[in-house]
Amino acid sequence: MSTMPLLEAEGLHTYYGPSHILHGVSLRVLPGQAVALMGRNGMGKTTTLRSIMGLTPPRRGRVRVRGTDVTGWPAHRVARAGIAYVPEDRGIFPNLSVRENLLMAARPGRDGRTDWHYEGVLELFPRLRERLSNMGHQLSGGEQQMLTIARALLTNPDLILLDEATEGLAPLMRREIWGIIARIKAAGVAAVIVDKDLKALAELADWNVILEKGRVVWEGRSEALLADPELHRRHLGV
Template sequence: MNTTPLLACEGLEAGYGASQVLFGIDLQILPGEVVTLLGRNGMGKSTTIKTIIGALKPTRGELRFAGVSLRARSPDAIARLGVAIVPEGRHCFPNLTVREHLVAFASRRHAAGEPWSLERIYGVFPRLKERQHHMGNQLSGGEQQMLAIGRALSTNPRLLILDEATEGLAPVVREEIWRCLATLKAAGQTLLVVDKYVHRLVGLADRHVILERGNVVWQGSSAELDADRQLWHAYLGV
């Protein structure tokens, strides 16, 4: 595995007005890695993601993607560098069909190896092909999540961020999303995942980062996290 970080956050601080939320976040993601961002609600996970994608400007620290500083870059410029997000709440367009979602945002700018073409996305999510002429607001919550992931993949991102990947989904649909993420990992897609189902994440991810009140309180491998259930109780409420 390439040991040069694709994403590097060093001493990252950010907040909203006078309210500081992040206090010196250190985080690295290597190419091909699956890394999770864990913690209870309100501990800084969403703020970290907003800072990475340029929706919130850091007040201090360094943020680099593929060696390029992101501090002064706009969200669209960061997206063009190869960062894509599957947002919490999915945000599918009600007036676009499934196929239009997957075609309208397609780009092969950062495709490495086999690109995420329309047919390849349909291969991962056969249900999207079955519903390719349905509008975004005619899909179930699970189908909308599949569409949001497929839409992000169509940009052929170097880093794919999934915020609350399985939030609000039925158990059977969650299983389908977990299978999808395992497929993406096997394909070498670099992932940053936020989700609360730690018992599933330890079987998927390479490394985990736990946040508590805007600080990184623990980082380690899946084997280390799986072996220390006290961490689950102390910081994750599991």
């Protein structure tokens, strides 16, 4: 794994109107690395991802992708730099079919790579192959999440940002999604993952970051995180 960061978020201060949400958040992701972003509800996890993606630009701080300063870039330019975003609300097109949702996103990566293509993602998501003619609004929550992840992969990203990866899904579907995320990581795609499943996150992540009230209060490896129940109680409520 390269030691040159793929993503660097440095000292991010982000606001919604007058509300100061992020207070100097810093985050680094290496190529192929999975980073878990943890914290209770309302602590700034989604805002961190939106700040990186350019959807809610920080007022202070910098975001760099492979050393290039992308702070202030519109989201579509950040995406073209190799960053894909799976939002908490999934953002699929409800009045397009599954096939149309997938094909509208498909394109080579920033360096012309086409590792992830239409047939390839259908092999990864066989459930979507069965639903190709269904409209987006006809899918279950888990199927919508699969569609959102598949659509993100079809942009051939270097890094995927997953917000609430398994939120609200049934246990069997959660396990299926975690298995898919593990396969994506094994294929070399870096990830920043937000979820409430501490055990699943820790098993997958190379590095873990905990936010509280818009600040990084702890970061470290999964072994240290799992060995400290007081840390869970204090910052994660588990």
